[in-house]
Amino acid sequence: xxxxxxxxxxxxxxxxxxxxxxxxxxxxxxxxxxxxxxxxxxxxxxxxxxxxxxxxxxxxxxxxxxxxxxxxxxxxxxxxxxxxxxxxxxxxxxxxxxxxxxxxxxxxxxxxxxxxxxxxxxxxxxxxxxxxxxxxxxxxxxxxxxxxxxxxxxxxxxxxxxxxxxxxxxxxxxxxxxxxxxxxxxxxxxxxxxxxxxxxxxxxxxxxxxxxxxxxxxxxxxx
Numbered sequence: 525x526x527x528x529x530x531x532x533x534x535x536x537x538x539x540x541x542x543x544x545x546x547x548x549x550x551x552x553x554x555x556x557x558x559x560x561x562x563x564x565x566x567x568x569x570x571x572x573x574x575x576x577x578x579x580x581x582x583x584x585x586x587x588x589x590x591x592x593x594x595x596x597x598x599x600x601x602x603x604x605x606x607x608x609x610x611x612x613x614x615x616x617x618x619x620x621x622x623x624x625x626x627x628x629x630x631x632x633x634x635x636x637x638x639x640x641x642x643x644x645x646x647x648x649x650x651x652x653x654x655x656x657x658x659x660x661x662x663x664x665x666x667x668x669x670x671x672x673x674x675x676x677x678x679x680x681x682x683x684x685x686x687x688x689x690x691x692x693x694x695x696x697x698x699x700x701x702x703x704x705x706x707x708x709x710x711x712x713x714x715x716x717x718x719x720x721x722x723x724x725x726x727x728x729x730x731x732x733x734x735x736x737x738x739x740x741x742x743x744x745x746x747x
Contacts, residue, residue, distance in 0.1 A: 531581035606675030627674035
């Protein structure tokens with residue numbers, strides 16, 4: 525699924541974001557990446573998405589090399605990834621339903637089927653009653669659920685969620701984590717970055733990775 529060997533990332537301003545990262549994540553894993561703000565969690569997700577390329581080392585995602593894939597290859601990889609970043613990037617003036625459908629526009633699905641899948645996914649995230657609401661009229665939590673629906677409607681092999689509980693109270697944060705975990709199965713890996721370790725302290729079946737100053741310092745696997 526994801527294999528990195530001695531991966532480092534240095535940004536153009538000479539900031540060292542990641543140092544010597546080695547990972548081997550299998551299909552169907554639930555992975556929590558923890559660490560303080562600025563530790564390199566988001567940079568790692570950017571590498572996996574192909575937004576950044578390794579400065580040194582090798583990285584493969586879904587069996588494809590990020591190092592050797594051109595822009596067309598990266599786009600193909602991204603079709604199998606469902607990202608949920610802190611900036612939801614929903615399109616204002618469009619409904620929740622339309623935003624979810626937009627997320628499927630490059631998958632070659634017929635419009636009628638696309639609409640049916642979008643409707644079903646919004647129901648699954650508890651927003652069926654808001655499907656015709658313009659996204660600018662939604663609460664922050666509702667907008668987040670639309671972003672999650674958009675990510676999972678495409679039936680991705682990999683779901684990446686960057687600090688999905690950052691602006692939520694405890695109960696809503698737990699509900700969002702439960703929602704994200706519900707999409708994990710034998711073929712779908714879910715990776716969640718968070719600094720809120722108190723929310724995941726009771727997890728029994730997950731991989732825990734800690735990043736400090738760009739280095740992986742702790743890795744625990746429970747299966």
